Amino acid sequence: MIGMHQWVLRRSAFAFALAGSAGLIGCGSADESPGRPGGMMGGPGAVPVIVAQAAAEDYTDTVKALGNLRANEAVDISSRVSSVVDTVHFEAGDFVNAGQLLVKLDDREIAADLAVAQAEFEKVRSQYERSKALGKTRVVSESELDQLAADVRRTEADIRSAQARLDDATIKAPIAGYVGLRRVSPGEIVGPDNLITTLDDTRVMKLDFAVPETFLAVISSGMSVAAETAAYPDKLFTGEVISVDSRIDLATRSITVVAAIPNPDNRLKPGMFMTVALQRKRAGVLFVPEEAVAPRSGRQFVFLVKDGKAIEQEVRLGVRNPGRVEIVEGLKAGDTVVTEGVQKI
Secondary structure: OOOOOOOOOEEEOOOOOOOOOOOEEOOOOOOOOOOOHHHOEOOOOOOOOEEEEOEEEEEEEEEEEEEEEEEEEEEEEEOOOOEEEEEEOOOOOOEEOOOOEEEEEOOHHHHHHHHHHHHHHHHHHHHHHHHHHHHOOOOOOHHHHHHHHHHHHHHHHHHHHHHHHHHHOEEEOOOOEEEOOOOOOOOOEEOOOOEEEEEEEEEEEEEEEEEEHHHHHHOOOOOEEEEEEOOEEEEEEEEEEEEEEEEEEOOOOEEEEEEEEEOOOOOOOOOOEEEEEEEEEEEEEEEEEHHHOEEEOOEEEEEEEEOOEEEEEEEEEEEEEOOEEEEEEOOOOOOEEEEEOOOOO
16 A cells, blocks of 8 residues: 555656658547648657556545534523513523523513403303203304303313413523523513523534535535534544535536434534635545546646557646646556656657
């Protein structure tokens, strides 16, 4: 196995003589001479070049993606009813459990509404029970009984509505997590439009990042990931992929991946940027020296040496490393290409 920073190509340091009588077979080169169809260029002398043989190797692609952190669960705490803040039971940064009391509102008026609804219900229910007994003697009509039964159901609903508003006057944490800044004070009037605080479950963080679609085959739930952040340059945070988007972005040709990263010490915060490194192993990856590739009009070419001739061969490129480039299409392992002397040809 050849090291990552060494040539994977067996370079031939000899001068390869290309006889002018054989000519150079081109591929539509812009340097073709008029009147010589097929790109034939003759010459009285040989052209000295340096060649290299393409070789295949096992290669690991590495891609780095920039991700955005968010809490595992995040809630904005506000009041469902409009009332005056009675007491506040938290401070910024506190960890609270689900169901823990955060804010108590003045509920005296709501409690009075509940008492009225309960009294009305008892009145209507009592009237209905008496009328139902009289209905057997035809003193009360069936339609009157139906109306009284509807009044009972209506007053029951009034009780449930008042009870719900009374419960809403006691604001509790819907999830466990860390509360943010306290934005209300006792005596302040709050309503549905007022933010009281934020609540984030950051014990586990979710990292959203996008990777090229070429990595889709190696991305799956449960895959381990490692991420870094500028806030803690000496710390490596590890986690695992928990979901992969069902669609690829047509503009960027990338797909969004979500990873879960444990955060027991609460150092990671929602909104932080992180860099994720992903790897993909491939076998039989073909490389040639970068100087062997000659770009022209948005296309890429190499000079393939066959039987003493230099044949211009179009290729499709893949990844680039310092001094070398992957050939995805157009060459095979063992092919010999010109690396120096391309301009002479």
